Amino acid sequence: MKLKxxxxxxxxxxxxxxxxxxxxxxxxxxxxxxxLFLELNVLAKFNPAFVSVTYGAGGSTREATLDIVIKxxxxxxxxxxxxxxxxxxxxxxxIEYLRSIEEAGIDNILALRGDPPKGETCxxxxxxxxxxxxxxxxxxxANTNLGIAVAxxxxxxxxxxxxxxxxxxxxxxxxxxxxxxxTQVFYDNKSWxxxxxxxxxxxxxxxxxxxxxxxxxxxxxxRIIGLSGCKLPESLSQKLEKFKDDKEAIxxxxxxxxxxxxxxxxxxxxxxxxxxxxxxxxxxxxxxENIKINSLSV
Ligand code: FAD
Numbered sequence: 001m002k003l004k005x006x007x008x009x010x011x012x013x014x015x016x017x018x019x020x021x022x023x024x025x026x027x028x029x030x031x032x033x034x035x036l037f038l039e040l041n042v043l044a045k046f047n048p049a050f051v052s053v054t055y056g057a058g059g060s061t062r063e064a065t066l067d068i069v070i071k072x073x074x075x076x077x078x079x080x081x082x083x084x085x086x087x088x089x090x091x092x093x094x095i096e097y098l099r100s101i102e103e104a105g106i107d108n109i110l111a112l113r114g115d116p117p118k119g120e121t122c123x124x125x126x127x128x129x130x131x132x133x134x135x136x137x138x139x140x141x142a143n144t145n146l147g148i149a150v151a152x153x154x155x156x157x158x159x160x161x162x163x164x165x166x167x168x169x170x171x172x173x174x175x176x177x178x179x180x181x182x183t184q185v186f187y188d189n190k191s192w193x194x195x196x197x198x199x200x201x202x203x204x205x206x207x208x209x210x211x212x213x214x215x216x217x218x219x220x221x222x223r224i225i226g227l228s229g230c231k232l233p234e235s236l237s238q239k240l241e242k243f244k245d246d247k248e249a250i251x252x253x254x255x256x257x258x259x260x261x262x263x264x265x266x267x268x269x270x271x272x273x274x275x276x277x278x279x280x281x282x283x284x285x286x287x288x289e290n291i292k293i294n295s296l297s298v
Contacts, residue, residue: 001079003108003147003180006049006272007207013049013272014288015081015182015209016040018279020056020064033068037075042281044076046288049272052081052110052149052182057117062097070104080106081149085114086136090128094136098144108147110182111136111173122159134172141177150174152181152208154195155188158229167198174204181206182274185213185224187257188233189264210265213276214283215254218244255283259290266291 006013018040021032040051053068055061069080082101089097101109113133116123125131130139137148150173153166160166170181181204186192192210199208215221218240224230232240236257243249262273277284 001049001107003149007180007209009049012266012270014046015048015050015052015272015274016043016284017052017054017211017274017276018068019054020061020068021279029064033071036068036279037071039277039279039281040072040076040078042285043277044078046285048078050079050081050108052083052274055083055085055112055114057085057087057115066097066100066104069101069106073105079108081108081110082106083110083112084136085112086126086130086133087114087117087123088126088129090126091139092128094129094139095143098140098146102144102146106146108149109140110149110151111140111178112151132169132172134169134176137173137176137178147180148178149180149182150178152183152195152199154183154186154191154210155228155230163195163198167195167202167204170199171202171204174206179206181208183208183211184228184230185211185276186230187236187261188231189261190233191231192265193268207271209272209274210270211274211276212258212262212265212287213278214258214287215240216251216278216280216283217247218250220278251283255286255290258283258287262287262291 018036021029021036023029023032051072053065055065065082069082072078072080084097111133113123130136133150137150140146140148152170156163156166196208213224221240239253240250243253265273275284
């Protein structure tokens, strides 16, 4: 089912994002993928509209992403959505990959520019490739029938000088053919509402889906803040600091916070919630069991 149809439901839909596990050998990868599918089996009962699969930095998981996508469709009968970045790919490589996605019967793709390769500070446009996600979106639109999702940043992309400028750039992706925006993780719903206002001012009228990542460990949230620059509400920050040495308490705080955050977003009539389970089911399952399930299209 294409993204446009998925988000045409009168109730919010849920989706999950997973990443191809890291492994040294093919055997180890196969074991880890089986473990991942056990976790996905748990989440499958919540009837996700799709599961998206990330594309490793520099195309490092190109084949693994496609293998997992095909397995999701075949074995779990879940609609997969591969991510794809411009990193290291020429137009020719991109067309080849898009064809393999379409041949596998995939309906949608998440189109991204990607981060600069490790050790480099700015993104360098690949030879005969693209420098920004909006160019990739335009190319996918012109060459395939895939539904296209793109990334949005409620607290501004780390390289951009202001949220206003970043939303202007987001509008370019929408004008190029994006049908849905999925956001980076955020914890302060004030940032979300402020972002929505800015997108409305720029006449962005496609579904915008909040990205939710329940906190499960203190070190994990420190890493996420470092990578994404997301801000924590003061009360959450204080609670986490107080219990930082108590692993179980942190997990409980994470689930409780995400439950309240999602409930507030559902009350504001979002079209969907995109969860980042980080390949584990426990925390997201707990949140889904807590929230107003009747308000979801499950
Ligand atoms: P763009 O939309 O191109 O934006 C990049 C920067 O350039 C921004 O600062 C923007 O304001 C600016 N900009 C955009 N267009 C223009 C323009 N036309 N002119 C001038 N400036 C412009 N990374 C991965 O490697 N693999 C993944 O699977 C992956 N999945 C993700 C999923 C989600 C939901 C999100 C939110 C992020 C994901 N990322 C992933 C991270 C993403 O690749 C990085 O955040 C990357 O730095 C930006 O990608 P983008 O598609 O948002 O880029």
